[in-house]
Amino acid sequence: MKRVKLGKGGEFDLIRRLVGNDDGADIALGPGDDAAVLRDGWVVTTDLSVEDVHFRRKWLNDEEIGWRAGAVALSDLAAMAATPVAVLVSMAVPRPAGGDRALDPEAVQRGVRAAAFSVGATVVGGDLTRSPGPLVIDVVALGRTAWPVQRDGAEDGDDVWVTGPLGASAAAVAIWESGGEPGPELRAAYAHPEPRVSAACGLVEQEVVDALIDLSDGLAGDAGHLAAASGVAIVLDEEAIPVAEAVVSAFGLERARDLALHGGEDYELCFVTDPGVVDVSYFEKKYGLRLAKVGTVEGLAVGGEPAVRIRRADGTVEELQRGGFDHWGPS
Amino acid sequence: MKRVKLGKGGEFDLIRRLVGNDDGADIALGPGDDAAVLRDGWVVTTDLSVEDVHFRRKWLNDEEIGWRAGAVALSDLAAMAATPVAVLVSMAVPRPAGGDRALDPEAVQRGVRAAAFSVGATVVGGDLTRSPGPLVIDVVALGRTAWPVQRDGAEDGDDVWVTGPLGASAAAVAIWESGGEPGPELRAAYAHPEPRVSAACGLVEQEVVDALIDLSDGLAGDAGHLAAASGVAIVLDEEAIPVAEAVVSAFGLERARDLALHGGEDYELCFVTDPGVVDVSYFEKKYGLRLAKVGTVEGLAVGGEPAVRIRRADGTVEELQRGGFDHWGPS
Numbered sequence: 122m123k124r125v126k127l128g129k130g131g132e133f134d135l136i137r138r139l140v141g142n143d144d145g146a147d148i149a150l151g152p153g154d155d156a157a158v159l160r161d162g163w164v165v166t167t168d169l170s171v172e173d174v175h176f177r178r179k180w181l182n183d184e185e186i187g188w189r190a191g192a193v194a195l196s197d198l199a200a201m202a203a204t205p206v207a208v209l210v211s212m213a214v215p216r217p218a219g220g221d222r223a224l225d226p227e228a229v230q231r232g233v234r235a236a237a238f239s240v241g242a243t244v245v246g247g248d249l250t251r252s253p254g255p256l257v258i259d260v261v262a263l264g265r266t267a268w269p270v271q272r273d274g275a276e277d278g279d280d281v282w283v284t285g286p287l288g289a290s291a292a293a294v295a296i297w298e299s300g301g302e303p304g305p306e307l308r309a310a311y312a313h314p315e316p317r318v319s320a321a322c323g324l325v326e327q328e329v330v331d332a333l334i335d336l337s338d339g340l341a342g343d344a345g346h347l348a349a350a351s352g353v354a355i356v357l358d359e360e361a362i363p364v365a366e367a368v369v370s371a372f373g374l375e376r377a378r379d380l381a382l383h384g385g386e387d388y389e390l391c392f393v394t395d396p397g398v399v400d401v402s403y404f405e406k407k408y409g410l411r412l413a414k415v416g417t418v419e420g421l422a423v424g425g426e427p428a429v430r431i432r433r434a435d436g437t438v439e440e441l442q443r444g445g446f447d448h449w450g451p452s
Numbered sequence: 453m454k455r456v457k458l459g460k461g462g463e464f465d466l467i468r469r470l471v472g473n474d475d476g477a478d479i480a481l482g483p484g485d486d487a488a489v490l491r492d493g494w495v496v497t498t499d500l501s502v503e504d505v506h507f508r509r510k511w512l513n514d515e516e517i518g519w520r521a522g523a524v525a526l527s528d529l530a531a532m533a534a535t536p537v538a539v540l541v542s543m544a545v546p547r548p549a550g551g552d553r554a555l556d557p558e559a560v561q562r563g564v565r566a567a568a569f570s571v572g573a574t575v576v577g578g579d580l581t582r583s584p585g586p587l588v589i590d591v592v593a594l595g596r597t598a599w600p601v602q603r604d605g606a607e608d609g610d611d612v613w614v615t616g617p618l619g620a621s622a623a624a625v626a627i628w629e630s631g632g633e634p635g636p637e638l639r640a641a642y643a644h645p646e647p648r649v650s651a652a653c654g655l656v657e658q659e660v661v662d663a664l665i666d667l668s669d670g671l672a673g674d675a676g677h678l679a680a681a682s683g684v685a686i687v688l689d690e691e692a693i694p695v696a697e698a699v700v701s702a703f704g705l706e707r708a709r710d711l712a713l714h715g716g717e718d719y720e721l722c723f724v725t726d727p728g729v730v731d732v733s734y735f736e737k738k739y740g741l742r743l744a745k746v747g748t749v750e751g752l753a754v755g756g757e758p759a760v761r762i763r764r765a766d767g768t769v770e771e772l773q774r775g776g777f778d779h780w781g782p783s
Contacts, residue, residue, distance in 0.1 A: 147537040147596065148576055157576035159538060159594065161492040167540045167592050169579045174544070206478040207490060209498045211590050213505070245479055245488035248500045254585015259542050261498050261592045263490065265478065 155200035164203040168194035172255035185312040187232020194260035195316035200335035202325040203264030205242035211259040213252035240318040274331035275351035275393040281416040284389040289365035291384020306367040314388040332393040339385035357416035486531035495534040499525035503586035516643040518563020525591035526647035531666035533656040534595030536573035542590040544583035605662035606682035606724040612747040615720040620696035622715020637698040645719040663724040670716035688747035
């Protein structure tokens with residue numbers, strides 16, 4: 122769910138204004154993180170997927186559309202280290218127009234169910250209506266956690282990590298948008314993201330995580346959300362950012378790094394720990410994920426202005442100007 | 453939320469197929485009622501409102517669009533006798549096209565917040581994106597109850613009740629669609645439905661309710677859902693159905709009765725009790741609602757075929773053929 126993220130995009134400013142902060146006794150954590158936390162450890166998030174904004178029907182089959190919509194919502198539970206329990210799926214479904222293949226809502230639903238099942242959750246309800254425009258899917262994901270991990274715990278000197286290579290999803294979109302067809306690895310990154318639920322819960326069990334977010338907006342943008350919520354500055358190390366091999370092959374290293382930083386929709390986790398506490402080889406053996414330390418927390422936010430900077434290969438450090446992909450801004 | 457309702461419309465058949473029934477330990481009640489019930493008494497429902505399907509922007513201002521979207525979702529919590537706690541609002545917002553007034557997402561959100569506040573709930577999150585087509589709002593409502601009231605408890609000999617006059621919302625739509633402008637009472641019924649939360653909770657406190665539903669599809673359709681879930685036949689008494697005065701003035705009695713039966717979107721409650729246990733005057737004094745007994749449960753469903761019949765003014769009894777409004781079917 123893109124909710125009250127503290128980046129600079131128009132979407133974020135607007136959501137910030139839209140969502141108030143009048144929490145009640147049954148609400149442990151209101152707007153401002155990846156999901157809301159309710160009494161008894163329930164965590165809830167909602168995520169809209171809109172045709173021609175988040176996906177195009179010529180890129181994905183109906184089941185993949187459903188998987189992706191479900192996985193994106195479930196990734197927000199992973200970002201709170203919550204265990205998924207239940208999913209609700211609302212769909213506004215267009216009638217076929219001239220030239221369109223008919224959409225099969227049952228296939229979309231199968232995709233959502235498969236994504237839910239992959240992390241132990243069940244579809245318990247939803248809504249269905251026709252749409253006079255695009256296909257719209259809203260997935261509500263509910264999970265439970267005794268220890269929700271928020272975005273605001275990063276501290277000076279901490280290490281910043283990601284759970285896998287970045288940029289492949291955005292690379293697939295770039296290739297489609299330029300009229301090409303991405304190879305299977307890039308396509309899978311976009312069509313079949315896997316919510317990092319067990320990895321997130323594993324990190325929390327080891328009690329090493331100070332702050333956690335899922336990478337929906339791109340590393341630059343989401344590190345910015347962590348920095349803003351925690352009131353710190355983060356310096357990313359350009360050479361340490363893991364870039365998917367297939368992206369380098371398709372675009373060269375420079376563009377690949379740009380996609381990894383700004384492309385978004387990788388749905389890996391980005392997390393912050395005390396220095397030196399992460400056992401990378403244990404994590405790879407147990408979860409099949411190769412953790413990469415991509416930066417460090419270096420000081421508090423200067424003048425109240427949270428910042429993400431990047432240390433280039435030549436040692437120079439620059440402010441990262443551009444945020445992640447902004448569905449709301451001009452495009 | 454129109455969820456797995458057991459009526460005959462295309463929407464219902466499709467939802468039935470879409471939503472499975474693989475409940476887990478954290479799920480007390482899965483698909484099939486107005487809302488799902490989770491462990492610890494949490495109840496959750498989701499409800500889509502789509503421009504030009506559920507409303508037109510020339511009928512309502514932006515705040516009313518939000519109120520209505522919120523109230524419709526919260527009404528599903530009332531239908532479970534749950535106390536609303538939290539709301540999440542997802543919006544896909546179109547850019548203004550030629551001739552359209554610009555939509556103000558903040559006003560829509562204010563409307564949802566007002567509806568939530570009116571029943572003690574808080575907006576805790578949401579999602580926001582642009583829409584290349586209509587305005588789409590998905591409202592998730594979460595509440596709590598120790599005693600969720602389902603649809604399946606109606607028994608032979610029970611009385612069937614509604615909490616107020618019907619038909620006004622559908623009358624407003626009919627007038628708008630024919631180019632007119634409804635009067636204030638009809639307009640308010642459509643623009644500003646009030647979720648019957650305190651009435652529902654009051655009924656449960658008095659322990660008189662065997663089954664409960666909110667009237668979203670029209671009395672005929674929703675009584676059909678109660679009958680189907682309970683495996684009984686319901687006979688409605690035509691002359692006892694309360695029809696909003698303004699509807700009779702605008703359309704005459706016969707058409708007004710048709711709108712009350714089939715128009716839908718009144719968001720009053722329909723509930724079933726043991727015979728003779730409801731104190732109408734107490735209820736009116738306490739909740740300001742005039743209860744009307746509209747029918748009785750008369751026997752089990754014949755041959756497994758649930759049925760709603762109507763006793764006309766002349767004493768004849770007919771099967772009610774037509775269900776409620778079906779967003780999914782041809783129209």
